[in-house]
Amino acid sequence: MQVPAPVEYERARSVEDALALLERRGPEARLLAGGHSLLPMMKLRLARPQVLIDVNELSDLAYIRVEGGDLRIGAMARHRDLLESPVAWEHFPIMREAETVIADPLVRNRGTVGGSLCQADPNEDLSAVFAALKAQAVIRSTSESRVVSMDQFHQGPYTTAVGPAEMLVELRVPIRPGSGSAYEKVERRVGDWPVGAAGAFLRLDAGRVAEAGIGLAAVGAEHFRVPAAEESLVGEEPVEEAFTEAGRLAAEGCHPVTDQRGPADYKRHLAYELTRRALRRAAARARGEGDQPCR
Amino acid sequence: MTTAEAPPANPVGFGRMTRKEDARFVRGKGTYVDDVVLPGMLHGAVLRSNLAHARIVSMDTSAAEAHPKVKAVITGKTLEGLKLAWMPSLSHDVVPVLATDKVRYQGQEVAFVVAEDRYSARDALELIEVDYEPLPPVMDAREALSPGSAVIRDDIEGKADNHIFDWEAGDRSATDQVFERAEVVVTQDMLYPRVHPAPMETCGAVAHMDKVSGKLTIWCTTQAPHAHRTLYALVAGLPEHKIRVISPDIGGGFGNKVGIYPGYVLAVVGSILTGAPVKWTEDRSENLMSTSFARDYHMHGEIASTRDGRITGLRVKVLADHGAFNNTAQPSKFPAGFFHVFTGSYDLEAAHCEVTGVYTNKAPGGVAYACSFRVTEAVYLVERMVDCLADELGMDPAELRLKNLLRPEQFPYMSKTGWEYDSGDYPRALRLAMDIAGYEQLRAEQERRRRAPAPQGAPAPLMGIGVSFFTETVGAGPRKHMDILGLGMADGAEVRVHPTGKAVVRLSVQTQGQGHETTFAQIVAEQLGIPPEDIEVVHGDTDNTPFGLGTYGSRSTPVSGAAVAVAARRVRDKARLIASAMLEVDPDDLEWEKGRWFVRGNPTSARTIQEIALAAHGPLELPEGVEGHLDAQCVYDPPNLTYPYGAYICVVDVDPGTGVVKVRRFVAVDDCGPRINPMIVEGQVHGGLADGLGMALMQVIAFDTDGNCLGGSFMDYLLPTSMECPSWELGETVTPSPHHPLGCKGVGESATVGSPAAVVNAVMDAIGVRHADMPLTPAQVWRAMQGRPLRTDLALA
Numbered sequence A: 001m002q003v004p005a006p007v008e009y010e011r012a013r014s015v016e017d018a019l020a021l022l023e024r025r026g027p028e029a030r031l032l033a034g035g036h037s038l039l040p041m042m043k044l045r046l047a048r049p050q051v052l053i054d055v056n057e058l059s060d061l062a063y064i065r066v067e068g069g070d071l072r073i074g075a076m077a078r079h080r081d082l083l084e085s086p087v088a089w090e091h092f093p094i095m096r097e098a099e100t101v102i103a104d105p106l107v108r109n110r111g112t113v114g115g116s117l118c119q120a121d122p123n124e125d126l127s128a129v130f131a132a133l134k135a136q137a138v139i140r141s142t143s144e145s146r147v148v149s150m151d152q153f154h155q156g157p158y159t160t161a162v163g164p165a166e167m168l169v170e171l172r173v174p175i176r177p178g179s180g181s182a183y184e185k186v187e188r189r190v191g192d193w194p195v196g197a198a199g200a201f202l203r204l205d206a207g208r209v210a211e212a213g214i215g216l217a218a219v220g221a222e223h224f225r226v227p228a229a230e231e232s233l234v235g236e237e238p239v240e241e242a243f244t245e246a247g248r249l250a251a252e253g254c255h256p257v258t259d260q261r262g263p264a265d266y267k268r269h270l271a272y273e274l275t276r277r278a279l280r281r282a283a284a285r286a287r288g289e290g291d292q293p294c295r
Numbered sequence B: 001m002t003t004a005e006a007p008p009a010n011p012v013g014f015g016r017m018t019r020k021e022d023a024r025f026v027r028g029k030g031t032y033v034d035d036v037v038l039p040g041m042l043h044g045a046v047l048r049s050n051l052a053h054a055r056i057v058s059m060d061t062s063a064a065e066a067h068p069k070v071k072a073v074i075t076g077k078t079l080e081g082l083k084l085a086w087m088p089s090l091s092h093d094v095v096p097v098l099a100t101d102k103v104r105y106q107g108q109e110v111a112f113v114v115a116e117d118r119y120s121a122r123d124a125l126e127l128i129e130v131d132y133e134p135l136p137p138v139m140d141a142r143e144a145l146s147p148g149s150a151v152i153r154d155d156i157e158g159k160a161d162n163h164i165f166d167w168e169a170g171d172r173s174a175t176d177q178v179f180e181r182a183e184v185v186v187t188q189d190m191l192y193p194r195v196h197p198a199p200m201e202t203c204g205a206v207a208h209m210d211k212v213s214g215k216l217t218i219w220c221t222t223q224a225p226h227a228h229r230t231l232y233a234l235v236a237g238l239p240e241h242k243i244r245v246i247s248p249d250i251g252g253g254f255g256n257k258v259g260i261y262p263g264y265v266l267a268v269v270g271s272i273l274t275g276a277p278v279k280w281t282e283d284r285s286e287n288l289m290s291t292s293f294a295r296d297y298h299m300h301g302e303i304a305s306t307r308d309g310r311i312t313g314l315r316v317k318v319l320a321d322h323g324a325f326n327n328t329a330q331p332s333k334f335p336a337g338f339f340h341v342f343t344g345s346y347d348l349e350a351a352h353c354e355v356t357g358v359y360t361n362k363a364p365g366g367v368a369y370a371c372s373f374r375v376t377e378a379v380y381l382v383e384r385m386v387d388c389l390a391d392e393l394g395m396d397p398a399e400l401r402l403k404n405l406l407r408p409e410q411f412p413y414m415s416k417t418g419w420e421y422d423s424g425d426y427p428r429a430l431r432l433a434m435d436i437a438g439y440e441q442l443r444a445e446q447e448r449r450r451r452a453p454a455p456q457g458a459p460a461p462l463m464g465i466g467v468s469f470f471t472e473t474v475g476a477g478p479r480k481h482m483d484i485l486g487l488g489m490a491d492g493a494e495v496r497v498h499p500t501g502k503a504v505v506r507l508s509v510q511t512q513g514q515g516h517e518t519t520f521a522q523i524v525a526e527q528l529g530i531p532p533e534d535i536e537v538v539h540g541d542t543d544n545t546p547f548g549l550g551t552y553g554s555r556s557t558p559v560s561g562a563a564v565a566v567a568a569r570r571v572r573d574k575a576r577l578i579a580s581a582m583l584e585v586d587p588d589d590l591e592w593e594k595g596r597w598f599v600r601g602n603p604t605s606a607r608t609i610q611e612i613a614l615a616a617h618g619p620l621e622l623p624e625g626v627e628g629h630l631d632a633q634c635v636y637d638p639p640n641l642t643y644p645y646g647a648y649i650c651v652v653d654v655d656p657g658t659g660v661v662k663v664r665r666f667v668a669v670d671d672c673g674p675r676i677n678p679m680i681v682e683g684q685v686h687g688g689l690a691d692g693l694g695m696a697l698m699q700v701i702a703f704d705t706d707g708n709c710l711g712g713s714f715m716d717y718l719l720p721t722s723m724e725c726p727s728w729e730l731g732e733t734v735t736p737s738p739h740h741p742l743g744c745k746g747v748g749e750s751a752t753v754g755s756p757a758a759v760v761n762a763v764m765d766a767i768g769v770r771h772a773d774m775p776l777t778p779a780q781v782w783r784a785m786q787g788r789p790l791r792t793d794l795a796l797a
């Protein structure tokens, strides 16, 4: 049994309560969501918060719904909620595709969307998904509520725009007709973190790409994105040559590091190959072909 | 309305039945070491080195000692005072219980804290200050013997290098001649990387020294309770009759729980010093980083053949990485285990192998993980070499094997390296596997796919078919050749029938999940006709069982199974004499039918084993020389090893764009002689196949050049799940061992031994590459396809 360092525990009854506790207990306090990133680090004593503020009672933050032209996902929605959400699947098949390859059912039952994003692990699949979708994050403190883009949200490995006395409460993804999305991941084994992963979002207009989003996980892409690859697609026909060029730019635009999951050259190759594959399937979906969300 | 189907009645003897022990396991009612709770029990935690190689300059434990809940802090110095700082290894080396002079691998034990609870013990570890002087770590086995290399074992007087042993087997000059004459020679370097058994239950112990009786009781995760007791007696100087080792339910062993770990000894010392029982349970990372690993064999193979594919010779040089201390568990005479069975299943003219063992700054161990004393490495080598040869000759690998397999009439077969294979019909097993797989159709499908035009978009998967044939060498072993630290590898058993006809069988071996409580009851049932549910199997407690060397190397059925069968037959013979007195006939006029003795020609005149048991305990006047009661014992010294074998075929699909391997099918034909409980045998095969697939595709304990272990958690050390495993397709042939009382050969490790080569052969077949080292992760497969395979044991900076 791995034993964490001594820690205090508080239970938040509401968002306001959680924010007040954060403010009161200072920067050594941590929110405890699903605990699937935080607790393993505490057991290894890599993380030593003084106090945990458990937000698992905040079930009013566990929603996934359409509102104001956006898909809105509460920070406490569990991986499993997103996996099984018909409305998420309908608008963004990339979400279910990513969720089926995140961890295992045990982790997905507890781990949250908010926790995943706030952890900001460079390997986090959902970070790549929301980056590809150009989502927005709603961050609250006792005094204000602000909305930031994904680029602003992700500030680097394990760092986000969420301040010590703040909390991520919601993600907003604009719903765009004529679009398609897909996720591709290579893992060494089911339930493993990605060796490399790519998510793609395409909106087509009159047979050409009107909007493109590419999110990459685990390959050292800044803000999980490769803007040059995205830009190369806009105005192009969604054909093999365009995907290959975007894949090439994606590989060029990332900075993978060698580790036990694979050497840098392989990860760079995955950025290329998986970007192409995700784009291909996203385009098919946008055209109304292939594996479509069931209604 | 539906009615539940009644479960089939248990066989009275061999046959399928659900496991007797499962009732408690599926209810969560097992008792593992960590479930043992004693009044006043304290908890221990081990401080481990974070460096792979460093001198201990000083250590300050005062802050830890001042912790209000800490009862004792034990260091190497404490142990030196007790003459317990070092203990003998299982291979005639020494191992530190706690480091005194240097630390020699990351994760080595440095201090032990005993506290009122587990949390405080762990917290107090952080209060110990150790001042280390870092030394250059030796992480690359291939550089360990270089003149400039740091000397790891300066504790050994006069030691000036990292060399452990040189060992050879076979006929060198005959082999050289075969190679000189050979029409074709293929050479290949290959690494069987370091892997770890990772049993579900980590290692642990509860030690209780009763100061009044002077008796030490140790509940411990051990596969060999009797051997442990003797070793405690020898090392600590405690009288053996005052030591009781209890191995309760064990959550997996695979060789990981054969040796004595410092933690066990520390729990004992902790109990002696504090006067209270002390529990120590390691966590997952401690288990992966510090306990017995397996493999780590760097092999250079050469195979010789004629142009038409008759294999004539095999020559191998091995560099064996044993880590910082030589602590492999294997028979004394064989420093490389049974590696010299590397000629495998083939009829060659000559063979020779050389093995050099070296020290590196890695955890010690070596023979763990279902390897049958290094047969795994041997089988992997020969089965890969045969495939490399097939590639060179442009021959089908199955055809090449059929051409060279030993023929049934060659048994018993004396191998070129001195093994006497007991029995086998190898071509039959391979043909059966090919039939089940539909080998011809698979090759036709592969051809079709290779010719098909490339699809639009994502590339089509590459299909590969891999064959392996293995001969196992288990059931160690004949005591005149085999011992562990001087203890001969024979096993005792005792069978006792109670007055009411129920029975108890006491074993020297200990189950870690293999189902002994069922299998051994079935062995007795088969011999005596007593239903298995009426037979209690007692094991894992040195105060209640006869001496023996334990469960590993697939030896339980070959050795203890034989002991039990012989003891039960002795009971049957005794029952005959008692029945003759009961029936007032001559014993020679009695005939046995399962469960009863009857008068020849008059089958109604009979006595059942239950009636005989009652009479044996009653006033019946017994024949001359027959003592009362109905029991017998046996110490079984196996006349030879047993040689189970099998033919495996694996089909994979490789994504050429990503290197991802999907195992589509796996066919396993095993011959382990008669199957006592076919369901348990199949379970053993299923588990072993999953293990083998894991080693082939994902498992490795690698290190970086600074000495950090890169496989220290399940995030990095990957075990396969049901998602990676295909639905195993099993087949069997039955060729009894002529020298085993039941003909049984053992099966515990067969699938782990045989399967990795089949998977690797299939992947190489798919991608058209001659060789790449395991594990064949997506990255490794992709790099192999680029002609730049990775070195998998060492992360180069």
Ligand SMILES: Cc1cc2nc3c(=O)[nH]c(=O)nc-3n(C[C@H](O)[C@H](O)[C@H](O)COP(=O)(O)OP(=O)(O)OC[C@H]3O[C@@H](n4cnc5c(N)ncnc54)[C@H](O)[C@@H]3O)c2cc1C
Pocket (backbone or CB within 6 Å): A030, A031, A032, A033, A034, A035, A036, A037, A038, A039, A040, A075, A076, A101, A102, A103, A104, A107, A110, A111, A112, A113, A114, A115, A116, A118, A119, A123, A124, A125, A126, A162, A166, A167, A168, A169, A191, A192, A193, A194
């Ligand atoms: C075995 C295993 C396998 C995994 N595999 C994958 C995988 O393949 N892909 C993948 O992407 N992920 C994987 N994960 C991570 C998983 O997705 C985690 O659930 C997730 O990273 C964290 O979510 P959580 O709710 O558990 O967060 P927690 O662990 O509770 O919290 C993580 C961090 O975020 C902070 N936090 C949480 N919620 C908020 C909030 N609303 N506002 C501000 N800060 C907050 C916490 O204080 C903490 O610092 C795996 C995890 C495990 C254990």
